[in-house]
Amino acid sequence: MRIIPAVDIINGECVRLTKGDYEAKKSYFKDPLEVAKRFEAAGLSRLHLVDLDGAKSGEIKNLKTLERICSNTSLTVDFGGGVKSTDALETAFNAGASFVTCGSIAVNNPTLVLSWLDKYSTKLILGADCKDRLIMTFGWLEKSECDVIDFISSWVEKGFKTCISTDISKDGMLSGPAFELYEDISKKIKGIDVIASGGISSFEDLLRLKKQNLYGAIVGKAYYEGNLTLEELKEAECLQNE
Numbered sequence: 001m002r003i004i005p006a007v008d009i010i011n012g013e014c015v016r017l018t019k020g021d022y023e024a025k026k027s028y029f030k031d032p033l034e035v036a037k038r039f040e041a042a043g044l045s046r047l048h049l050v051d052l053d054g055a056k057s058g059e060i061k062n063l064k065t066l067e068r069i070c071s072n073t074s075l076t077v078d079f080g081g082g083v084k085s086t087d088a089l090e091t092a093f094n095a096g097a098s099f100v101t102c103g104s105i106a107v108n109n110p111t112l113v114l115s116w117l118d119k120y121s122t123k124l125i126l127g128a129d130c131k132d133r134l135i136m137t138f139g140w141l142e143k144s145e146c147d148v149i150d151f152i153s154s155w156v157e158k159g160f161k162t163c164i165s166t167d168i169s170k171d172g173m174l175s176g177p178a179f180e181l182y183e184d185i186s187k188k189i190k191g192i193d194v195i196a197s198g199g200i201s202s203f204e205d206l207l208r209l210k211k212q213n214l215y216g217a218i219v220g221k222a223y224y225e226g227n228l229t230l231e232e233l234k235e236a237e238c239l240q241n242e
Helices: 032-041 052-057 063-072 086-094 104-108 110-123 148-158 179-188 203-211 230-240
Strands: 002-010 013-018 021-029 046-051 076-080 099-102 124-127 134-137 142-147 162-166 193-197 216-219
Touching: 002 021, 002 032, 002 052, 002 193, 002 230, 013 032, 021 032, 032 046, 032 063, 032 230, 046 052, 046 063, 063 076, 063 086, 076 124, 086 099, 086 110, 099 110, 104 110, 104 124, 104 134, 104 148, 110 124, 134 148, 142 148, 148 162, 148 179, 162 179, 179 193, 179 203, 203 216, 203 230
Parallel strands: 002 046, 002 216, 046 076, 076 099, 099 124, 124 162, 162 193, 193 216
Antiparallel strands: 002 013, 013 021, 134 142
């Protein structure tokens, strides 16, 4: 199981929200490149980079941050937030993103996402973030009527191979991830690599997720608040690979 640290960006700074609430923002690093380099130096290879300004506005707002991290580290970056057009998608790839997460756009413009899958299938990740098992969009500010299991299942049939799923009620709470949600996804949907996100608070959480045979786990606030060290993140990844 891959350990994937998260860097969420507002106004060019590395921040964390609680339950997706933009008013409950806490800034950790003025320069996100600094923390990205720490992850790289610790031996981690992946980074989950989210443009929260972009997710809220519907267009990429922190492109320079993406460019700086991709050009100054060797991290494999998956990027999300504000990618709502083919031009924006190609801009993210040209800036160095290895993968782009499609969340709101997969709900609101499925025809466009289908056209992307034809060309970029292996470089796209489905974003399935939910609250009360319903998919949330536009930076988690709007609730759809799409059940999370039905949503993922329908897109697997159309070609997605990887999915990041967050139970928003767990995000930033450091109370443990949504184990039941991931077990449900794994049981009901085949042919998708699932990345857990939200609520991870300890080394034990990572080991429990590993037992669910997930593809990866995104770690954010637990690192920034000191619950997990860089050494523990790397150790967890090495243990998963044994």
